[in-house]
Each structure stands twice: as C-alpha cells, then as structure tokens.
Amino acid sequence: MANELIANAVRNALRSVTIPGGGNLADYGGLSEIIVTQGAVAFAISVAHGMETAFAPARTAAQAAAEKVSEGRKVMVSLTSDRNQAATGQAKAQNRPGPAPREAVPGIRHIVAVGSGKGGVGKSTVAVNLALAFAAEGLRTGILDADLYGPSIPKLLGLEGKPAVREDGIFSPHQAFGLKAMSIGSMLTPGQAVVWRGPMATSALRQLLRETDWGGLDVLVVDLPPGTGDIQISLVQQVPLLGAVIISTPQDLALIDATKAMDMFLRTEVPILGIVENMSYFLAPDTGRRYDIFGHGGAHAAADNLGIPFLGEIPLVMQIRETSDAGRPVVATNPDSAEALPFRTIAKRLLAAQPAVRP
Ligand SMILES: Nc1ncnc2c1ncn2[C@@H]1O[C@H](COP(=O)(O)OP(=O)(O)OP(=O)(O)O)[C@@H](O)[C@H]1O
Numbered sequence: 345m346a347n348e349l350i351a352n353a354v355r356n357a358l359r360s361v362t363i364p365g366g367g368n369l370a371d372y373g374g375l376s377e378i379i380v381t382q383g384a385v386a387f388a389i390s391v392a393h394g395m396e397t398a399f400a401p402a403r404t405a406a407q408a409a410a411e412k413v414s415e416g417r418k419v420m421v422s423l424t425s426d427r428n429q430a431a432t433g434q435a436k437a438q439n440r441p442g443p444a445p446r447e448a449v450p451g452i453r454h455i456v457a458v459g460s461g462k463g464g465v466g467k468s469t470v471a472v473n474l475a476l477a478f479a480a481e482g483l484r485t486g487i488l489d490a491d492l493y494g495p496s497i498p499k500l501l502g503l504e505g506k507p508a509v510r511e512d513g514i515f516s517p518h519q520a521f522g523l524k525a526m527s528i529g530s531m532l533t534p535g536q537a538v539v540w541r542g543p544m545a546t547s548a549l550r551q552l553l554r555e556t557d558w559g560g561l562d563v564l565v566v567d568l569p570p571g572t573g574d575i576q577i578s579l580v581q582q583v584p585l586l587g588a589v590i591i592s593t594p595q596d597l598a599l600i601d602a603t604k605a606m607d608m609f610l611r612t613e614v615p616i617l618g619i620v621e622n623m624s625y626f627l628a629p630d631t632g633r634r635y636d637i638f639g640h641g642g643a644h645a646a647a648d649n650l651g652i653p654f655l656g657e658i659p660l661v662m663q664i665r666e667t668s669d670a671g672r673p674v675v676a677t678n679p680d681s682a683e684a685l686p687f688r689t690i691a692k693r694l695l696a697a698q699p700a701v702r703p
C-alpha cells in the first residue's frame with residue numbers, strides 16, 4: 345500500500361484509542377502528523393506537562409493499533425511533554441497559530457545536521473570530515489558547532505582565538521582548510537562553565553546562524569550535541585533543513601539511541617538523509633588487516649529495516665583519532681589515504697542522492 349494510504353489507515357486506527365478526559369486519539373489536537381516511510385511509521389503525542397503517565401496507556405494502545413495496519417513497518421510512537429509542543433498541540437486544537445515558521449538563513453543554500461542518540465559515537469569527527477569532503481567536491485562549505493555543552497570543532501580544526509566581530513556586530517567566521525567555521529566554543533574562555541538553558545540555547549544558536557557573515561554557502565554542516573535536547577528542537581524549529589545524517593556505532597545500544605534521534609527528526613518532518621556506521625571495524629595499523637570485532641553491520645541492517653539510506657562505514661583507526669586530536673583532520677591533510685576515503689565516499693553518496701546541493 346502507498347505511504348499516504350498507510351498514514352490514513354493509521355489515523356483511522358487511532359480512532360479506537362481513547363484518551364484521558366474522553367475522546368479519541370485521532371481527533372486529539374496534540375497528535376502530530378503521521379510520517380510514513382518505506383520502513384517506518386512515526387508519530388508523536390504531545391501532552392501537557394505532568395500528563396505523561398495518564399497518557400501512557402493511550403500510547404501503548406496507539407502502538408498496537410498502528411502496528412495492525414502498518415504492513416510490517418516499524419512503528420515509533422513518542423510521547424512528549426515539551427512545553428512548546430504541548431502548546432502547538434493546543435494551538436492546533438483551538439485553531440491558533442503555532443510557533444513562528446522556519447526561516448531560511450540568507451546566503452546558505454542547504455543545511456545538513458549531524459546527530460546521534462548517544463554521545464561519543466564520532467559525530468564531530470564525521471561532521472568535520474564530511475564538511476571537508478563536501479569542500480573537496482567543490483562546494484562552498486561551512487561548519488557550525490552547535491554542541492553548546494561540549495564544543496569540539498575548535499580543537500578538531502585547530503581554531504585559535506575568537507572569531508572577529510565586524511563594526512555592525514556581525515561575526516566573521518574562522519577559516520580552516522577551506523571551511524568557514526563557527527563554534528560557541530570560540531566565544532567562551534577556556535574552562536568557563538556554561539549552563540545554557542532552553543531559551544539561552546535557542547538564542548545562542550540563532551546568533552551563530554544568523555549573525556555570522558557566512559558569505560554564501562552551498563552547504564552548512566551542523567554538528568549537534570548528542571540526543572534530542574533543546575538545541576536539536578530549536579534548530580529544527582528555526583530553519584528548514586535539507587535533512588539529518590545519523591551517526592551510530594555498531595553496538596545495539598547506540599542503535600537503539602540512534603532510533604530515538606531519528607524519531608525526533610521524523611516527527612518534526614526533517615528528512616533522514618542516512619545513517620553512518622562509525623567505528624565499524626578495526627583496521628590494524630601494522631598489517632592493514634580488518635577485524636570485525638564490534639559486531640559490524642548493525643547500523644546497515646537497522647537502516648534497511650527502517651527504509652533509510654545507509655551511507656557507509658568508517659573504520660576505527662588510530663590515524664583518525666590522532667589527526668583529529670592534532671587539529672589536522674584526515675580528509676584535509678591526507679585526502680587520498682585509506683582513512684579519508686570512507687568520508688569522501690559518504691559525501692559523494694549524499695550528493696548523488698541530493699543533486700540540488702551542487703550549485
Ligand atoms: N573512526 C574513528 N576512529 C578512531 N577514533 C575515532 C573515530 N571516530 C571518532 N573517534 C574518536 O572518538 C572520540 C569521540 O569522537 P567525537 O568527539 O567525534 O564524538 P561525538 O559523537 O562528537 O562526541 P560528543 O557526543 O561528546 O559530542 C574522539 O576522541 C575521536 O577522535
């Protein structure tokens with residue numbers, strides 16, 4: 345059955361699910377759009393803060409109802425109590441306008457977010473090398489470190505000092521290896537403890553995006569913090585994204601977390617451009633022999649299951665870590681090496697699937 349038909353069937357099935365306070369889930373204002381892909385059905389139920397427990401049985405019933413009509417697709421139902429989303433649900437129910445529409449950043453043609461469910465899976469490493477691979481393809485490329493809680497782009501690109509500020513208060517981004525780069529990290533004094541809460545995170549992100557002289561970019565790669573917090577939500581609410589690339593390690597746990605991250609993008613209507621499996625296998629530095637010690641291939645299978653493109657595998661190799669630590673990323677400093685190749689292949693696959701990104 346076509347995806348739209350499945351979405352209709354799911355909505356119909358949700359009529360049988362009663363919600364606290366009476367009424368059915370299909371008519372409930374807090375029900376998101378029902379997203380159907382080749383392999384997955386996803387929707388979110390947003391409830392007022394404190395109502396999560398009361399809605400839990402409805403969520404379970406919704407999952408079961410959707411599974412009956414989803415023709416084998418994986419069903420992902422999330423229950424959110426984010427204050428903004430609860431407000432959006434109520435606004436929908438009462439025909440009031442929702443949050444401000446997403447507004448493109450003038451001069452930036454496309455924005456690609458790099459996310460993951462779990463920390464430490466190599467998001468920043470992949471984001472930097474992917475951006476460099478885009479630049480190697482001739483694209484005007486920028487990178488934005490949106491990891492306000494643990495920025496790492498300055499180290500990865502060897503950026504020093506703060507970005508210059510023009511007279512009109514607009515930032516001039518750093519330039520490194522042909523990339524324009526901005527990071528909240530370059531604006532903080534080392535060791536300064538930052539506790540960014542929702543609205544502060546939102547406005548910091550807005551400033552980095554809109555008050556920087558990006559000077560015309562084909563693509564801006566955004567390195568996100570792990571998980572699905574304030575920054576991710578505010579990024580998807582502020583700007584239209586070409587899509588998100590999800591990084592996962594082969595371990596099950598990372599994959600389960602990765603699914604949660606994908607769920608967030610799907611229910612905010614951000615396309616998933618694909619999954620990358622990082623630290624996929626171990627390449628012995630002396631012999632070049634490959635060892636599949638991490639149960640490699642898990643991300644590929646999960647991607648196939650979800651009907652999401654699998655973009656490629658990146659081995660665990662010392663040279664990737666060492667060049668990153670030294671601020672000399674491998675795609676820039678040794679572009680033809682075996683270590684750089686997987687990143688360049690992933691960039692090429694992405695561009696082949698998204699031809700509009702090329703100027
Ligand atoms: N393929 C790889 N081979 C070897 N080391 C790697 C590889 N990918 C990442 N690393 C190393 O793993 C560590 C974590 O990587 P990275 O900082 O990119 O992860 P992250 O997902 O951005 O983490 P965080 O969630 O903290 O932002 C770093 O030391 C990095 O150099």
Ligand SMILES: [Mg+2]
Pocket residue numbers: 467468469491494496567568
């Ligand atoms: Mg990181």
